[in-house]
Amino acid sequence: MKNYYSSLLAASAIILSVLLIVLGIILGQFFHLFAESVDPKIQQMYWVYLLFTLVLVFVVMMFVMAKILQQYVRPIDHFTNVTHQLAQGNYSARAQIEDGRLNHQLTMAINQIARNLQENSILREMEAERLKTLVSSIGSSLLMFGRSGAVNLVNKVFEETFHRKSEDLMGRTYKDIGLPEDIETEIEQIFLTEEVRTFQSMVFLENEICHLEVYGAPVIGENGKWLGIVIVMHDITELVLLEQVRKDFVANVSHELKTPITSIKGFSEMLLDGAVEDPAVQQNFYEIMYKESNRLQLLIEDLLRLSNMERGSFEITSTEVDVVDIVNQSLQIVRTKLQEKRMEVVLHMPDHLTISADHDRLVQVMVNLLHNAIAYSQEETVITVTVEKIKDYVKLTVSDQGIGIMQNELPRLFERFYRIDRARSRESGGTGLGLAIVKHIVEAHHGLVTVDSEVGVGTEFHVQLPCVEKTFET
Incomplete structure (x- = not known):
């Protein structure tokens, strides 16, 4: 291609040289007309002819130069513009295919480079998107620091856990983003030792304690170049x-x-x-x-x-049961204990209220709630049982006039073996598992059990059961 380009330039130079030589020869033929003995009219005709010849040669030369410019200079400008667009990141730019073997080869070469750059750009975008998706879906908080200790990658889990925005963190060092002191210390150790470290941290977030399993490791490039460190923080609060x-x-x-x-x-x-x-x-x-x-x-x-x-290995047998009948059967079971403490039961129930549920399991729920009310109530007090239908569910309420429960103890009330008064429950023969069993049975019926209490006044347990038959878990 280089030889071909040089030969074209040489041919253009020869053509211009020949035109100039021909012009010189033509002009040389009329040099004798400049003598003083020549008639002025003839000299005038010569000047007109000479001017015409010069104009004609000028036009021919301009035409030749225009063709040269059209064939060589304009394509170069076009190729230069295309390469500038490629350099600026516009990899969709393409050179136009011109006539001529030289321009065609150059056009194909530039377009091939543009296609390679576009393919590489698409590949990088896909890899970046995959990396972003992977980092976002990890499920653990992730931070990546550069060699200077500045943040250069944050995932959404970290933002949601620590309630910080990535825009506020990018470019800041690990000491400036408000991490717990023990995590900062471990990060500094990883920078100093360039070794993998694993540790646990307890963080206070919005009045809650969050336990984190923290993994930190240096990031090494392909050529063994140390790029920074990565920190992964997994929430293990539930496990703790x-x-x-x-x-x-x-x-x-x-x-x-x-x-x-x-x-x-x-x-x-x-x-x-x-x-x-x-x-x-x-x-x-x-x-x-x-x-x-x-x-x-x-x-x-x-x-x-x-x-x-x-x-989940116990069975729920769903049949048509009368809630009023279940309450009456439960009262018969605990009647002896009621008589021992001379307690009275007040009932607020309709004559009949039928739902689809497991009869024996609901009797067990009511007996446990009544036993609990009897155990934590003084003698000669009143227990109130209310049964009512509200929209699409039935609500059973067992109220007592017992010692009551402090508000900070209510969240733990349905835990196994949790007791408000251990001595009283032990005297009554309780196992500490009754309310935990109640919670499991009610939830197996797709229901809900809640509790309201005031110390020194009494406690109310509310059980909500759906009226419509559902597929029960086993």
Whole structure:
């Protein structure tokens, strides 16, 4: 191509040289007309001819130069404009295909470069979009710092967790974005040591405690160049709470099992050793052992029942049941305890109210709520049971005039083994699992159980059950 271009320029130069030579020869033929002996008219005709010849040569030369410019200079301007657009990032720009082998080859080369740049740009955009989607969908807070310690990447999870906007964080160092002090210290250690570090941090966010599992690691490029560090913070608050519930459960179960077992073992040892000869005392010991064994049996049965409910292996048998009949049956079951404390029950119910539910499970719910009201109420007080239909659900309310519950204890009321007054519930023979069982049964019926209470006034439990039959969980 280079030789071809040089030959074209040489040919153009030769054409111009020939025109100039021809013009010189023509003019040389008339040099003798400049002598003084030549007639002025002839000289005048010569000047006219000479002027005409010069104009003609000028026009021819302009035509030749215009063709040269059209063929070589204008395409160069066009190619220059296209390359400028490519340099500015407009990879859709294309050169026009001109006639001629030289221009055609140059046009094809520029367009090929433009296509390669456009393909690379699309590929980079796709990779950037995939990276953005991956970072956003991680599910954990992510921060990336450059070598100078400035933030250059933030995902949405971090923004939502720490309530910060990425625009306010980009370009700022890790010491200026308000991270907890222990996380700042660990980040600094990663910068100093360039080693992977894993640790846990407890953060206070909007009056809530958030437990984070933090992973930090240096970012190494393809050529081993250190680019910065990345910090991933996974929220493990729920896991920490579950672990605490597990510990509390083990401690509570151990305590609840230890009390009756200790009583049974102690009294049986005394009886076996013959230390007690009085028949009345022996009878008292037997009654205590029998009572504690019953407590132990009830505790084991409730634990098994609750375990089945939490594993979803218990069955809900849906039939047409009368809520009023369920309340009456439950009152018959607890009537003895009501008579012992000389308590009265006031009923506010219609004659009949039918829903689709599991009869035995609802009886269990009402019995547990009534037992709870009796256990935490003084003697000769009143328990009120209300049954009413509100829109598309039935509402059962059990109200007592008991000791009441403090507001800070209400959220934990349905936890296993949680007790307001341990001594009172133990005296009543409770296992501490009744309200947890109530919650599971009601939720299995797609219902809702809530509680309102005031210390020294009493407590109200509200159970809402849907009237329309639904597919129950098993």
